[in-house]
Amino acid sequence: MTKFIIIMLSAVFINNYVLSRFLGICPFLGVSKKLNQAVGMSVAVIFVMLIATAVTWPIQIYLLDPNSLGYLQTIVFILVIAALVQLVEIILKRYIPSLHKSLGVYLPLITTNCAVLGVTILNIDEGYTFAEAMVNSLGSGVGFLLAMVMFSGVRSKIEGADVPKAFQGLPITLVAASITSLSFLGFSGVIENLFA
Amino acid sequence: MNKRQNFLKGLIKENPVLVLVLGTCPTLAVTTSVSSAIGMGAAATAVLLCSNIVISALRNIIPDKVRIPCYIVLIAGFVTMVQMLVKAFAPALDESLGIYLPLIVVNCIILGRAEMFANKNKVIDSAIDALGMGAGFTLALFMMSSIREILGNGSWMGFEIPILSDNSISIMTMAPGGFLVFGILIAVVNKISHGKNSKKNFGCAGCPSADICAKSNGEQEEAK
Numbered sequence: 001m002t003k004f005i006i007i008m009l010s011a012v013f014i015n016n017y018v019l020s021r022f023l024g025i026c027p028f029l030g031v032s033k034k035l036n037q038a039v040g041m042s043v044a045v046i047f048v049m050l051i052a053t054a055v056t057w058p059i060q061i062y063l064l065d066p067n068s069l070g071y072l073q074t075i076v077f078i079l080v081i082a083a084l085v086q087l088v089e090i091i092l093k094r095y096i097p098s099l100h101k102s103l104g105v106y107l108p109l110i111t112t113n114c115a116v117l118g119v120t121i122l123n124i125d126e127g128y129t130f131a132e133a134m135v136n137s138l139g140s141g142v143g144f145l146l147a148m149v150m151f152s153g154v155r156s157k158i159e160g161a162d163v164p165k166a167f168q169g170l171p172i173t174l175v176a177a178s179i180t181s182l183s184f185l186g187f188s189g190v191i192e193n194l195f196a
Numbered sequence: 197m198n199k200r201q202n203f204l205k206g207l208i209k210e211n212p213v214l215v216l217v218l219g220t221c222p223t224l225a226v227t228t229s230v231s232s233a234i235g236m237g238a239a240a241t242a243v244l245l246c247s248n249i250v251i252s253a254l255r256n257i258i259p260d261k262v263r264i265p266c267y268i269v270l271i272a273g274f275v276t277m278v279q280m281l282v283k284a285f286a287p288a289l290d291e292s293l294g295i296y297l298p299l300i301v302v303n304c305i306i307l308g309r310a311e312m313f314a315n316k317n318k319v320i321d322s323a324i325d326a327l328g329m330g331a332g333f334t335l336a337l338f339m340m341s342s343i344r345e346i347l348g349n350g351s352w353m354g355f356e357i358p359i360l361s362d363n364s365i366s367i368m369t370m371a372p373g374g375f376l377v378f379g380i381l382i383a384v385v386n387k388i389s390h391g392k393n394s395k396k397n398f399g400c401a402g403c404p405s406a407d408i409c410a411k412s413n414g415e416q417e418e419a420k
Binding site: 072 | 222269299302373375380
């Protein structure tokens with residue numbers, strides 16, 4: 001149980017996907033302007049990460065590895081994720097239209113989101129069991145949500161600030177992201193010592 | 197547009213990283229040292245060149261509706277090839293790039309060039325475009341990694357710099373330094389080009405999912 005907590009907490013805080021692993025920067029910069037969009041996107045990411053892990057982990061362990069097809073990992077995973085996102089969208093549209101209405105627009109964006117492909121590959125690289133992989137995916141998704149929500153708050157402050165002309169737009173956003181990620185550096189070492 | 201301009205636009209005027217703002221994830225992640233940045237640039241250029249040539253050659257065959265999945269499969273194939281070559285001939289580079297090597301698949305530069313250039317232009321033009329964009333990507337990574345390695349580690353390409361190596365600012369090689377250097381570099385480029393290239397918003401135009409992204413922003417606003 002302790003191991004699950006460690007995996008979860010380190011995925012959320014220490015190895016935060018956006019702020020320390022630099023995965024999923026595009027949505028982090030592009031969709032974080034408003035809080036409700038940031039939350040919608042993040043919830044969709046958590047959802048897809050969990051489903052993608054639940055499907056790709058068994059494929060790698062029971063299909064690719066026994067047949068020594070490990071080198072096909074990249075192609076298979078991206079195809080599975082792309083197909084899965086389409087499938088999820090169709091199912092949501094048919095059976096849970098209210099959820100589709102709030103998440104639907106974000107789903108197609110996630111196909112080419114490196115955070116989702118990243119989490120599925122990292123789960124295999126780290127040698128996690130199925131349960132650990134699922135916990136790691138959930139933690140990574142929650143970490144993404146946390147970063148997005150925090151950053152949308154920071155950005156709403158920037159919108160009203162008077163910044164030098166050259167820094168307007170993206171540059172000042174990146175500088176703000178730098179300071180946000182600085183705050184996450186404070187967590188390093190905390191989790192290991194918590195359970196030592 | 198002649199061939200020389202076509203090549204040069206990728207280097208400066210339409211630099212994929214500093215002006216179009218594509219492929220931010222690898223830009224931030226692998227620029228902690230110059231050697232891994234150049235390795236990443238070379239790997240991405242190789243994939244971009246192959247994918248641009250093949251996609252341009254197949255541009256009249258691939259049906260419009262399923263083009264994005266087709267591109268992704270082609271790109272994933274080339275990335276796997278590059279991945280195996282790097283593993284076999286440059287294991288140290290494989291180690292330092294880690295997860296970011298397979299993630300070239302979802303690098304927006306490659307899909308973006310396929311969508312914006314290769315599916316409308318001839319094979320040779322697409323190849324030149326790929327070389328220019330690849331060189332621009334590598335140049336931007338090289339600049340950023342030089343700044344980060346010199347300030348953060350006191351070395352350049354692994355050579356130690358006398359005074360700086362004793363007074364390194366280690367935050368530069370960590371995550372916050374990446375965002376900071378990237379932000380400042382873009383600001384410098386904006387300043388030099390007098391805001392001609394600067395966009396009010398993010399450079400989503402080059403991203404293949406820009407349509408959907410804009411739609412999601414628009415619909416949210418309408419809902420209010």
